[in-house]
Amino acid sequence: MPSPAEPAASPAREAFSAQTREGRLHLRFSGPLERDVAARLWEEAHRARGATTAVTIDAGEVTALDSGGAALLASLAGSEAEWIEPRDAMARGSLERFRNGLGMVKAREAPPRKFRPISALGAYTLGRYEKFLERAAFMGETVLTALSLLPRPWRLRWSEVLRHLDEAGTRAFPLCILLGTLIGVILAFQSSVPMRQFGAEIFIPQLVGISLTRELGPLLAGVILAGRTGSAYAAELGTMRVNEEVDALKTMGLDPTAWLVVPRILASTLVMPALSMVMNITGLIGMGIVMATLGYPPVAVLNQLGQWLSIGDLAGGLGKGAFFGLAIGYVGCRAGLSAGRGPRAVGDAATGAVVGGIVALVLLDGLFAVLFFRLGW
Structure with missing residues (x-):
């Protein structure tokens, strides 16, 4: 145990570095990587990554991670990056849940628009026909109701x-x-x-x-x-x-x-x-x-x-x-x-x-x- 005369250990500070080793870019994070830290490092990290495709995300020294930090790591990784998982169990679990959530959300593709003039004309004709039937039904109902009131005008x-x-x-x-x-x-x-x-x-x-x-x-x-x-x-x-x-x-x-x-x-x-x-x-x-x-x-x-x-x-x-x-x-x-x-x-x-x-x-x-x-x- 440290003696009373020894100073207390300082809390881990966040750190980020970008190094190229053997033609591969290593993005290393350490310390707590939470929302405020991710906001400060966002532009710097993306500027360091650039358009490089061979990327390794080293999050082994990350001690705390929330959704903001996980979003930063996921945005830097892309689809072909290699991962060094956080050694901290809670940080590793947060990162895993975030990546699983991203995999469940899929962009909905708009159906291709097809030019079908015959189908459009048929739909328009059917719509007009239904409107005509509604108007004819209303007219018939009105006429029948008026005729039924003729022998009983007091109604x-x-x-x-x-x-x-x-x-x-x-x-x-x-x-x-x-x-x-x-x-x-x-x-x-x-x-x-x-x-x-x-x-x-x-x-x-x-x-x-x-x-x-x-x-x-x-x-x-x-x-x-x-x-x-x-x-x-x-x-x-x-x-x-x-x-x-x-x-x-x-x-x-x-x-x-x-x-x-x-x-x-x-x-x-x-x-x-x-x-x-x-x-x-x-x-x-x-x-x-x-x-x-x-x-x-x-x-x-x-x-x-x-x-x-x-x-x-x-x-x-x-x-x-x-x-x-x-x-x-x-x-x-x-x-x-x-x-x-x-x-x-x-x-x-x-x-x-x-x-x-x-x-x-x-x-x-x-x-x-x-x-x-x-x-x-």
């Missing part, structure tokens, strides 16, 4: 119908009045430019009146309904789906189509003729203001409208409007109930409702144009 939630009539119709009147007046003014001014060249400004009321009642009135009212009400339907039903309220209705034995879909579609169908009528009246008023600025009295404008406009023109436009409202309500409800579960589900549903509603609006308008032409109406 329909009339309070919901009135609420949606107010939201989709009454609250949309100011926007329809503004837009209708502006459209009438714009059409009258734009048509007056070519009409003036032929001295036919008196026929502006006929042009604007027929355009509004047969085409522009229902079409613009449908755009307003798709932007306001269709998106609102999709957002409301999409939120209920995300919050699992639709699933709760099914759990309670209630039909979501009868409770949520039919009242909204009925309200949008009933409100569209009223919106179209508001667009027509305000558009004609805006046209009358322009005609007054051109020097034509209201009596002359009314005479021209009475001479050329007929009840058939007005009825055709209002009938188209009812079908437009039916399509917009259906598209909005379908987009809401088919929404996903993610954070963007409600926004995507509202966007799909607006886009789908406008596309359906234009398609139906084209079909009615062909039908009216064939009927000579």
Whole structure:
């Protein structure tokens, strides 16, 4: 035993050396090789190793080793280095566990991308076919539910119908009045430019009146309904789906189509003729203001409208409007109930409702144009 006069043995200090012997690089470590020591020696050790392939890692004098030191030794060793294992049992066990862990972790190779146009086309076709089946199923379910409510109308939630009539119709009147007046003014001014060249400004009321009642009135009212009400339907039903309220209705034995879909579609169908009528009246008023600025009295404008406009023109436009409202309500409800579960589900549903509603609006308008032409109406 050391005498009290002898100084105590100093703790082992870390050391690193790099020597080349017989064409082989020896990297020697001694003392404790833990995280802080490995951090200090990392750049120096890698600089000494360089690109040499014949390397011997001498860790025989390492007295303490943790994951940081084992990571330094493993990064220096590569796949072909020779090892001199630590003589310390705990350090040797730490190094062995670290190397075994590295062997268990394998990089996942990305599968090779293959150009398969036929497979891609088939997948796209099948996806479109599944979407078509979903839409057909929703349409069939909606029609059957509506037919089942006809002999029992008391089962329909009339309070919901009135609420949606107010939201989709009454609250949309100011926007329809503004837009209708502006459209009438714009059409009258734009048509007056070519009409003036032929001295036919008196026929502006006929042009604007027929355009509004047969085409522009229902079409613009449908755009307003798709932007306001269709998106609102999709957002409301999409939120209920995300919050699992639709699933709760099914759990309670209630039909979501009868409770949520039919009242909204009925309200949008009933409100569209009223919106179209508001667009027509305000558009004609805006046209009358322009005609007054051109020097034509209201009596002359009314005479021209009475001479050329007929009840058939007005009825055709209002009938188209009812079908437009039916399509917009259906598209909005379908987009809401088919929404996903993610954070963007409600926004995507509202966007799909607006886009789908406008596309359906234009398609139906084209079909009615062909039908009216064939009927000579």
